[in-house]
Amino acid sequence: MNTHVSVREGRIPESNERTGAVVEFKGVTKTYGAMCVLQPTSLTIDAGEFFAIIGPSGSGKSTLLGITAGFVTPTEGSILVDGVDVVSIPPYHRNFGMVFQNYSLFPHMTVAENIGFPLRMRHCPKADIAEKVARALSMVRLEGLGDRKPAQLSGGQQQRVALARAAVYNPRLLLMDEPLGALDKNLREEMQEEIKRFQQNLGVTVIYVTHDQHEAAYMADRIAIMRSGTLEQIGSPRELYEEPKTIFVASFLGEATLLPVTALRKVADGQIAAEIKGDLTVQATAVPGTATGKALCIRPESIALGSAAAGLDNSFEGIVEDTVYTTGSVRYRIRLADTAHVMTARIPSRPDIALMQPGDRVQIGWGRRDALLIGED
Ligand SMILES: Nc1ncnc2c1ncn2[C@@H]1O[C@H](COP(=O)(O)OP(=O)(O)OP(=O)(O)O)[C@@H](O)[C@H]1O
Ligand SMILES: [Mg+2]
Structure with missing residues (x-):
């Protein structure tokens, strides 16, 4: 042969x-x-x-x-x-x-x-x-x-x-x-x-x-x-x-906010309600194979701010902690009010829209599909 x-x-x-x-x-x-x-x-x-x-x-x-x-x-x-x-x-x-x-x-x-x-x-x-x-x-x-x-x-x-x-x-x-x-x-x-x-x-x-x-x-x-x-x-x-499977992968590839999950409830197929420390409930998505996830992964570009955040599956009051302009977009660090959770959001920048500054209050939201339950490392 x-x-x-x-x-x-x-x-x-x-x-x-x-x-x-x-x-x-x-x-x-x-x-x-x-x-x-x-x-x-x-x-x-x-x-x-x-x-x-x-x-x-x-x-x-x-x-x-x-x-x-x-x-x-x-x-x-x-x-x-x-x-x-x-x-x-x-x-x-x-x-x-x-x-x-x-x-x-x-x-x-x-x-x-x-x-x-x-x-x-x-x-x-x-x-x-x-x-x-x-x-x-x-x-x-x-x-x-x-x-x-x-x-x-x-x-x-x-x-x-x-x-x-x-x-x-x-x-x-x-x-x-x-x-x-x-x-x-x-x-x-x-x-x-x-x-x-x-x-x-x-x-x-x-x-x-x-x-x-x-x-x-x-x-x-x-x-x-x-x-x-x-x-x-x-x-x-x-x-x-x-669809990162682990916290390591989620944080290694691209930027992500990882919210630690304390308890889980199934809402429907693939849909969960996750308890986050600080008395928050987040509507989220579980992909197959991550039924016992430890964290929610939310990508910066899937976060909406201000009026765009109203009416989303998840919508909270937030406080701007940090504003960084990068070419074409603004990267905000926003703390969810009354918690220690800091989310990273990236919003396209336009000349006619003023940047928010640290201390500003803003509504912050994201869809259920954009909060992904990921497994343990
Ligand atoms: N000849 C060797 N003897 C002993 N340990 C080694 C030897 N060659 C590599 N290692 C070890 O094997 C591990 C993997 O090394 P490797 O070079 O594959 O890493 P890498 O992922 O390519 O890292 P980098 O991104 O820095 O290039 C390291 O801990 C390294 O110290
Ligand atoms: Mg190498």
Whole structure:
């Protein structure tokens, strides 16, 4: 069988087709001495999927990526790439494209030589190399810069060279660990678009580690949120934001007010009335699997203020504690009157509407659907 041939030869065959690999993690675990930094992890990433991993520093993101790349040996488990277990295959022979934060271009080589390097390592015929390098250069929009040295390029251009070098031999899997970490915001956003376009053109499967939740939400089909060596929740950006399963996920992705629940009463299917400390009852929603929630999650943009708050399922008197103008919107911190609960609201700003100031009293409200019961951590 094909699988056996591949493993015996110690390499995964290169693909000529423009399709990404299916990646299956089965019970992948990593311990260093007594410390377990990756709990048994099982997960399937689809062909052509853009899969992002986010999470706090030290949560195990690079470990999981390093195991996939082959730089880190798992303590247990297997990783099947298109059905082939790659764990015993050395990194170079896995034939995955890799882009890391310090994009480590060879300084003495030209841009074209850098991009062609993986092809030379693979003993590709010279004419082929020239053609593939030219194509890769145009894909990352660096035509005409092939003769420069990396030091003669901007950070974003160098990053594009690294991307071209990782993709030049048409890998079926591209692994990226904080590839845009060193770039400023504008360049980052430009590169995010670039990488996304690039990935869609190639149909390559991407596993992408980032600290930046906005970047992950913008680019990924699915995101995994990692915490202390486990994938706490996996879902589309929208699922994670609108239906977080745990307090950790709710507060890690985006901003949220979390109201601690002291008692619950079911009102109807999926509808609950939650008691909050301070004698408040909040009409809320329970998604399946969170019947015993500990907190309500309310996103800042779902909160209405003033007359817009009247008549909503939940409407309370509030006192403005803090007003911060951010581009296009105002972020208010508002304490619910006679309680210690402080809500965060974000309201679009318009030139003709005066900002409220600390001490102002205002009606604050939100719908039942916008107060989500979430489970314990
Ligand atoms: N070679 C090693 N020996 C011992 N512990 C290690 C080793 N490599 C990583 N660790 C530990 O494993 C844990 C996970 O590290 P990892 O690099 O995967 O985190 P990360 O999520 O990528 O963090 P960051 O966002 O800071 O890059 C950390 O606690 C780290 O200290
Ligand atoms: Mg890391």
